Amino acid sequence: MFENLSAKLDEAIRRISGDARLTEENISEALREIRRALLDADVNFQVTKKFVDDVRQQALGRSVVGSVTPGQMIVKIIYDELVKLMGSERTEIRMAPAGPTIIMMCGLQGSGKTTHSAKLANYFKSKGRQPMLVAADTYRPAAIDQLQTLGAQIDVPVFTLPGENPVAIAEKSILEARRSGRNIIIIDTAGRLTIDEEMMDEVARIKDRTKPNEILFVVDAMIGQDAVTTAKAFHDRLDFDGVILTKLDGDTRGGAALSISSVVSRPIKFVGTGEKIEALEPFYPDRMASRILGMGDVVSLVEKAQEQFDEEQAKKLEEKFRRNQFTLDDFYEQIQQIKKMGSVRDLIGMLPGMDRALKGVDIDERAFTRLEAIITSMTKEERRQPEIINGSRRKRIASGSGTKIEDVNRLMKQFDEMRKQMRVLMGGKMKSMMRGIGLPSMGRRR
Numbered sequence: 001m002f003e004n005l006s007a008k009l010d011e012a013i014r015r016i017s018g019d020a021r022l023t024e025e026n027i028s029e030a031l032r033e034i035r036r037a038l039l040d041a042d043v044n045f046q047v048t049k050k051f052v053d054d055v056r057q058q059a060l061g062r063s064v065v066g067s068v069t070p071g072q073m074i075v076k077i078i079y080d081e082l083v084k085l086m087g088s089e090r091t092e093i094r095m096a097p098a099g100p101t102i103i104m105m106c107g108l109q110g111s112g113k114t115t116h117s118a119k120l121a122n123y124f125k126s127k128g129r130q131p132m133l134v135a136a137d138t139y140r141p142a143a144i145d146q147l148q149t150l151g152a153q154i155d156v157p158v159f160t161l162p163g164e165n166p167v168a169i170a171e172k173s174i175l176e177a178r179r180s181g182r183n184i185i186i187i188d189t190a191g192r193l194t195i196d197e198e199m200m201d202e203v204a205r206i207k208d209r210t211k212p213n214e215i216l217f218v219v220d221a222m223i224g225q226d227a228v229t230t231a232k233a234f235h236d237r238l239d240f241d242g243v244i245l246t247k248l249d250g251d252t253r254g255g256a257a258l259s260i261s262s263v264v265s266r267p268i269k270f271v272g273t274g275e276k277i278e279a280l281e282p283f284y285p286d287r288m289a290s291r292i293l294g295m296g297d298v299v300s301l302v303e304k305a306q307e308q309f310d311e312e313q314a315k316k317l318e319e320k321f322r323r324n325q326f327t328l329d330d331f332y333e334q335i336q337q338i339k340k341m342g343s344v345r346d347l348i349g350m351l352p353g354m355d356r357a358l359k360g361v362d363i364d365e366r367a368f369t370r371l372e373a374i375i376t377s378m379t380k381e382e383r384r385q386p387e388i389i390n391g392s393r394r395k396r397i398a399s400g401s402g403t404k405i406e407d408v409n410r411l412m413k414q415f416d417e418m419r420k421q422m423r424v425l426m427g428g429k430m431k432s433m434m435r436g437i438g439l440p441s442m443g444r445r446r
């Protein structure tokens with residue numbers, strides 16, 4: 001599975017693994033290859049573009065820490081972005097709070113709906129549930145037979161009503177489930193070769209009448225780009241809840257797996273990996289990313305180095321506060337770190353005492369930009385020895401940074417406050433708190 005993509009990503013990464021630093025140049029070179037690898041794997045164009053842009057931004061914004069090599073760092077960044085692309089976290093099937101859970105399968109002909117209805121039934125049965133299969137594909141007599149054969153194999157009842165239409169069968173199956181004490185209903189619907197109105201109407205009516213807890217879009221991973229187009233069409237009409245990606249055992253290039261959930265904003269919930277009834281796996285974005293990248297050891301190595309680095313940084317900072325050596329340079333550095341971490345407001349809220357220490361600081365990105373402008377307009381000496389910043393220096397700094405003298409005054413006051421508060425706060429909580437601000441966090445965000 002995904003051998004080709006894995007091999008090409010590996011190659012792209014290998015190119016910079018010998019370099020001593022991550023530079024704009026070597027990152028760009030690697031990214032060109034990564035872009036090609038993704039497009040070759042049939043990953044959607046827009047998805048590829050965004051992926052590459054995100055990796056670039058992450059790579060440029062991050063310093064390589066400790067003994068980690070640039071190659072290893074890039075692996076970790078790509079891994080994180082792959083996980084994100086595939087939805088970040090495992091999403092379970094939504095169960096009905098009371099009464100039977102209704103799951104409706106939809107998708108094109110031959111995508112694997114019938115097979116995966118049975119696989120799911122088997123999966124739930126192994127979890128101690130009582131599933132029931134519903135044959136709502138009445139167009140081919142063989143379709144009902146197929147489901148009945150599969151049902152018999154796993155000893156799960158199959159409900160159907162000869163001569164009735166799919167909507168009626170689906171609706172009546174709910175009564176039957178209640179009557180016979182089945183708590184999961186899996187409705188197998190008919191597929192067509194391409195999306196047509198009639199088919200969409202029918203599944204939409206089944207949806208209206210049965211109000212499924214979960215609509216699963218079943219799609220064959222082998223159809224590449226078309227998977228995305230089809231997913232969109234089904235999603236527009238049915239607003240499905242999740243995806244089952246089938247035939248991942250085939251020589252799929254992987255594009256569908258990597259594009260689909262970001263294009264329709266719905267998670268892949270299961271993957272099918274064979275014709276056998278057991279060939280169903282819950283989908284985990286992180287495990288899939290490891291499989292694609294095949295460098296799990298590198299990823300955890302970088303995570304460890306990162307944690308250690310964070311701790312060292314925190315210690316250093318603590319020491320500076322203790323000795324009152326915390327300078328405006330450090331302050332600037334901290335702003336950079338905080339900015340890398342995303343939502344500043346959330347972050348500050350999480351740190352004990354921090355909201356107090358930064359009281360009055362406008363916590364939005366614009367405020368940070370202003371602080372940055374002011375600090376960069378100072379001389380090296382001023383940053384290191386803020387005490388020397390007198391009235392005339394303040395005036396010069398304000399005009400140099402395009403701010404007002406009050407802005408500079410406020411910053412100086414805040415900085416003083418912060419130094420004082422930090423010394424007061426230098427208790428046990430300090431270390432964990434500074435670890436919080438001090439890190440260009442990587443592993444932590446997931």
Ligand SMILES: Nc1nc2c(ncn2[C@@H]2O[C@H](COP(=O)(O)OP(=O)(O)OP(=O)(O)O)[C@@H](O)[C@H]2O)c(=O)[nH]1
Binds near residue numbers: 112116190246250274
């Ligand atoms: N290798 C492999 N084959 C699969 C997988 N899932 C389904 N198949 C095969 O794909 C073919 C079509 O599967 P079905 O489950 O009948 O597909 P369907 O969506 O119900 O098709 P229609 O009812 O005709 O719309 C069958 O031969 C299955 O055995 C899978 O994960 N891996």
Ligand SMILES: [Mg+2]
Binds near residue numbers: 113114137143188190
């Ligand atoms: Mg079928």
